[in-house]
Amino acid sequence: MSSNDKNFRRVFLFWFVLILITSVPVAYGKNDLELEILKDLSIDELLDIKVTSVAKKEQRLFKAASAIYVITKEDIRRSGHTTIAEALRMVPGMQVAHIDANSWAITSRGLNSRFASKLLVMIDGRSVYSQVFSGVYWDEVDVAMEDIERIEVIRGPGGTIWGANAVNGVINIITKNSKDTQGGLISAGAGDQEQGFGTFRYGQKIDDKKSIRVYGKYYERDEFGERLGNTPADGWEAFRGGFRMDWEVSDKSSLTFQGDYYNGESREKADNNVVSFAFPGTASFDREVQIDGGNFLARWKKINSDTSDMELQFYYNRQKRDGSPVTEILLDTYDIDFQHRFSLSQNHEITWGLGQRFIKDSFASSLSLQFATESRWNHRFGTFIQDEITIIPDNLRLILGSKFSENNYTGFEYQPSARILWTPNELHTIWGAVSRAVRTPSRAEDSIRANGSVVPGPAVVSFLGSHDFDSEDLLAFEVGYRFRPSNKLFFDLALFYNFYENLNSREPATPFIETSPTPIHTVIPFFVENESSGETYGLEFDVKWKPQNWWQLSAGFNWLEVSLNLDPGSQAISTLAAEGNDPDFQANLRSQLDLPNNFEFDTAFYYVDNLERFKTPSYIRADVRLGWRPSENLILSLAVQNLQDSQHPEYGEETPRLRSLTEVQRSVYGKITWKF
Amino acid sequence: MKKIFIFLIILTSISFKVFPKESFGDIREDKIQAAFIYKFIQFIEWPSNIESSSNKFIIGTFGRTNMQELLQTFAGEKINERILEIRPIDNLNDIKQCHILYISPLETNNLDKILESLKDSSVLTISRMKDFANKGGMINFFINEERVRFEINPDSAQKAGLKISSKLLKVSKVIRSPKT
Numbered sequence: 107m108s109s110n111d112k113n114f115r116r117v118f119l120f121w122f123v124l125i126l127i128t129s130v131p132v133a134y135g136k137n138d139l140e141l142e143i144l145k146d147l148s149i150d151e152l153l154d155i156k157v158t159s160v161a162k163k164e165q166r167l168f169k170a171a172s173a174i175y176v177i178t179k180e181d182i183r184r185s186g187h188t189t190i191a192e193a194l195r196m197v198p199g200m201q202v203a204h205i206d207a208n209s210w211a212i213t214s215r216g217l218n219s220r221f222a223s224k225l226l227v228m229i230d231g232r233s234v235y236s237q238v239f240s241g242v243y244w245d246e247v248d249v250a251m252e253d254i255e256r257i258e259v260i261r262g263p264g265g266t267i268w269g270a271n272a273v274n275g276v277i278n279i280i281t282k283n284s285k286d287t288q289g290g291l292i293s294a295g296a297g298d299q300e301q302g303f304g305t306f307r308y309g310q311k312i313d314d315k316k317s318i319r320v321y322g323k324y325y326e327r328d329e330f331g332e333r334l335g336n337t338p339a340d341g342w343e344a345f346r347g348g349f350r351m352d353w354e355v356s357d358k359s360s361l362t363f364q365g366d367y368y369n370g371e372s373r374e375k376a377d378n379n380v381v382s383f384a385f386p387g388t389a390s391f392d393r394e395v396q397i398d399g400g401n402f403l404a405r406w407k408k409i410n411s412d413t414s415d416m417e418l419q420f421y422y423n424r425q426k427r428d429g430s431p432v433t434e435i436l437l438d439t440y441d442i443d444f445q446h447r448f449s450l451s452q453n454h455e456i457t458w459g460l461g462q463r464f465i466k467d468s469f470a471s472s473l474s475l476q477f478a479t480e481s482r483w484n485h486r487f488g489t490f491i492q493d494e495i496t497i498i499p500d501n502l503r504l505i506l507g508s509k510f511s512e513n514n515y516t517g518f519e520y521q522p523s524a525r526i527l528w529t530p531n532e533l534h535t536i537w538g539a540v541s542r543a544v545r546t547p548s549r550a551e552d553s554i555r556a557n558g559s560v561v562p563g564p565a566v567v568s569f570l571g572s573h574d575f576d577s578e579d580l581l582a583f584e585v586g587y588r589f590r591p592s593n594k595l596f597f598d599l600a601l602f603y604n605f606y607e608n609l610n611s612r613e614p615a616t617p618f619i620e621t622s623p624t625p626i627h628t629v630i631p632f633f634v635e636n637e638s639s640g641e642t643y644g645l646e647f648d649v650k651w652k653p654q655n656w657w658q659l660s661a662g663f664n665w666l667e668v669s670l671n672l673d674p675g676s677q678a679i680s681t682l683a684a685e686g687n688d689p690d691f692q693a694n695l696r697s698q699l700d701l702p703n704n705f706e707f708d709t710a711f712y713y714v715d716n717l718e719r720f721k722t723p724s725y726i727r728a729d730v731r732l733g734w735r736p737s738e739n740l741i742l743s744l745a746v747q748n749l750q751d752s753q754h755p756e757y758g759e760e761t762p763r764l765r766s767l768t769e770v771q772r773s774v775y776g777k778i779t780w781k782f
Numbered sequence: 783m784k785k786i787f788i789f790l791i792i793l794t795s796i797s798f799k800v801f802p803k804e805s806f807g808d809i810r811e812d813k814i815q816a817a818f819i820y821k822f823i824q825f826i827e828w829p830s831n832i833e834s835s836s837n838k839f840i841i842g843t844f845g846r847t848n849m850q851e852l853l854q855t856f857a858g859e860k861i862n863e864r865i866l867e868i869r870p871i872d873n874l875n876d877i878k879q880c881h882i883l884y885i886s887p888l889e890t891n892n893l894d895k896i897l898e899s900l901k902d903s904s905v906l907t908i909s910r911m912k913d914f915a916n917k918g919g920m921i922n923f924f925i926n927e928e929r930v931r932f933e934i935n936p937d938s939a940q941k942a943g944l945k946i947s948s949k950l951l952k953v954s955k956v957i958r959s960p961k962t
Contacts, residue, residue, distance in 0.1 A: 140813055141813055141816060141817060141852060141855040141856075142855065144813060144814065144816075144817035145817055145820055145821075145855070145856065147817065148821075149818075149821055149825075149949075149950070149953060150953065152814060152817055152818055152821065152930070153929060153930070153931070153953060154929065155814055155929065155930070156928045156929060157810070157811045157814065157925060157928050157929060157930060357927070500890075531846070531888045532846070532887070532888060533846070592848065592851075593848055593851075
């Protein structure tokens with residue numbers, strides 16, 4: 107046992123003992139301020155109060171037949187996290203590793219990688235999962251943090267509704283309705299890592315039914331710490347701006363229009379890039395990846411009744427990553443989706459939907475990275491149907507459904523699931539699920555040629571995509587239990603067993619001679635194939651406790667085992683994701699405390715086990731935030747992140763090595779938020 | 783490092799008695815219902831023999847529900863010279879002691895039994911369950927267009943000797959007992 111582990115145990119013990127001691131005299135806080143106010147309202151006024159959708163949402167989440175977790179806007183504000191990627195640490199069971207200042211490896215339920223291919227991420231229903239390398243560019247996943255209403259995270263497969271690539275999890279980042287962001291907001295801050303950031307937002311009512319907001323934000327972030335003697339060159343900066351308009355066309359239908367534009371620069375030290383086929387042939391250099399993009403989305407929603415609604419959504423998304431001289435990626439995505447829910451009879455609630463997506467891609471090639479077709483249209487079409495069957499009213503439900511889709515890589519795909527939900531009463535929820543989900547090939551797996559290194563001869567080692575590469579697939583078994591003994595205490599437990607087949611492997615093939623470009627060289631090829639399979643299993647546990655109106659605690663724990671093997675006949679040297687990319691254990695403890703005189707004191711501790719594959723040691727992370735609200739419209743805060751050490755590594759080198767690694771550093775920043 | 787940790791932990795764990803910040807705008811359904819229950823008192827007239835029997839006004843809750851805890855906020859208030867008491871009721875024999883009985887939605891299966899035990903008493907019954915008012919309950923909450931609404935069965939109330947103010951009936955959905 108490392109000293110880190112011991113420390114952690116001590117920290118754990120201390121917390122629980124102290125919490126116990128301090129909460130003995132707590133018992134019941136009699137005064138509920140809200141109720142005191144409600145008491146003095148008239149019947150008519152009471153009739154006019156809107157029931158919070160939070161209650162309904164809580165109810166919906168409590169009775170969900172999947173491992174769902176919600177990060178609230180208050181969680182985000184009080185965590186002090188400045189990026190969505192980092193905020194995901196709060197979710198028990200998410201693997202979040204900061205690779206360098208502007209890139210992350212994030213997934214749930216294992217098989218992590220910089221391009222973790224099995225986690226679908228969406229912002230307001232718009233996918234930000236990139237089909238090029240099957241993964242998410244986390245430096246581009248951003249909104250004004252103050253605009254986030256909540257982040258819903260589903261661990262486990264969601265393919266039946268969300269479609270391909272929702273294999274290990276789905277993340278939905280949901281921004282506020284513009285009617286809830288009226289008036290102005292300015293926030294600005296600076297620190298040693300956060301060299302400077304600022305957000306401006308202004309919202310206005312156009313008339314009774316329409317409201318709008320516009321925002322702009324900018325940040326500049328420092329390089330991380332030196333690792334293995336590399337001089338860090340991974341600072342980044344970006345500007346982002348956008349709008350959202352909401353229109354309540356009638357009592358039952360609403361329209362939303364929103365759009366964003368962003369432009370930034372993510373710097374990195376590119377390593378071992380092949381610049382010539384003559385030995386040694388590689389070069390390392392600093393480069394600035396220019397990111398540039400935008401989107402426009404329109405959504406129409408109609409609510410017919412408690413059990414019937416429909417939604418039609420269209421979006422356009424442009425993403426450009428200019429990583430010259432290695433490559434340049436340009437993607438234009440057009441997507442349309444329709445979804446409809448209705449009661450077929452008293453016991454059958456049907457949800458069905460249709461969706462179509464077109465992606466036009468184009469690439470600029472270099473000696474190290476080439477695409478067989480430099481530009482083409484890709485498409486996918488999908489439809490799903492799901493029946494929620496009530497077996498015993500308010501008690502037992504069965505949810506059966508499947509997605510059926512077609513895409514230009516693998517053709518037809520199906521992703522069925524069966525879920526059962528037992529809610530014996532308001533306090534307990536027990537659920538179980540069996541589902542199949544697929545991860546469709548990326549454009550790279552289909553048609554890339556990545557030259558990894560040049561050896562004397564000369565000969566070049568190349569990784570090649572293949573049209574024959576098939577989807578990876580998962581068969582998942584899950585069970586979960588939620589318990590809410592009072593409205594101050596909440597437990598959530600999920601267990602899973604995943605069987606993966608057709609996982610990505612890199613198979614060697616017969617070397618061949620290539621004459622162009624000169625000099626004449628031998629190519630040692632590795633083709634991407636589906637010659638690997640594996641199992642993962644584990645559990646995720648989460649407790650939330652609110653001993654007082656002014657104090658909220660949460661704790662999470664997860665355990666994960668990954669076992670992958672190459673199929674008989676495979677001669678692969680590696681798989682894309684591998685055993686040992688994920689920590690076996692993780693735990694966290696968070697506290698949000700309101701102090702007198704409008705002070706807030708928030709702390710968080712995270713324990714992340716070592717990563718076997720990279721020999722990355724386990725670490726404890728401590729975050730502290732002190733906030734002060736001298737008036738209703740002003741918040742001052744000071745945050746320290748990674749207080750525990752000056753720097754530490756969180757991830758390792760994947761093959762082939764493309765960029766230099768750096769280490770996460772302690773960060774201190776101050777921030778001011780002013781509403782007007 | 784360890785010292786900093788311990789310091790932080792202690793600081794985090796110290797409990798200061800402070801009032802929560804005022805936040806209006808997200809109000810839970812059950813809180814609104816609790817306020818309604820409290821408000822209903824002034825719109826109901828209990829038979830005079832019951833009115834004078836004790837110096838307490840009792841709201842009972844039956845079955846597992848957090849309404850008990852919410853209503854505690856009002857405990858000790860004066861209602862027509864009487865002190866409001868919130869009392870969890872576990873035994874059917876005790877339910878006649880209440881002026882108002884809130885029945886947990888979890889008690890759907892026992893509803894007939896409960897209402898049977900209340901026969902010939904003057905207890906105002908309130909719940910939030912399907913068909914509560916149709917089955918002989920008096921006031922039932924429901925949600926319509928994101929707002930708390932209630933239906934009242936005045937026939938059931940009348941049978942129990944309770945008079946419900948027309949003002950309250952006006953803003954409710956009136957349910958009539960099926961003719962038998």
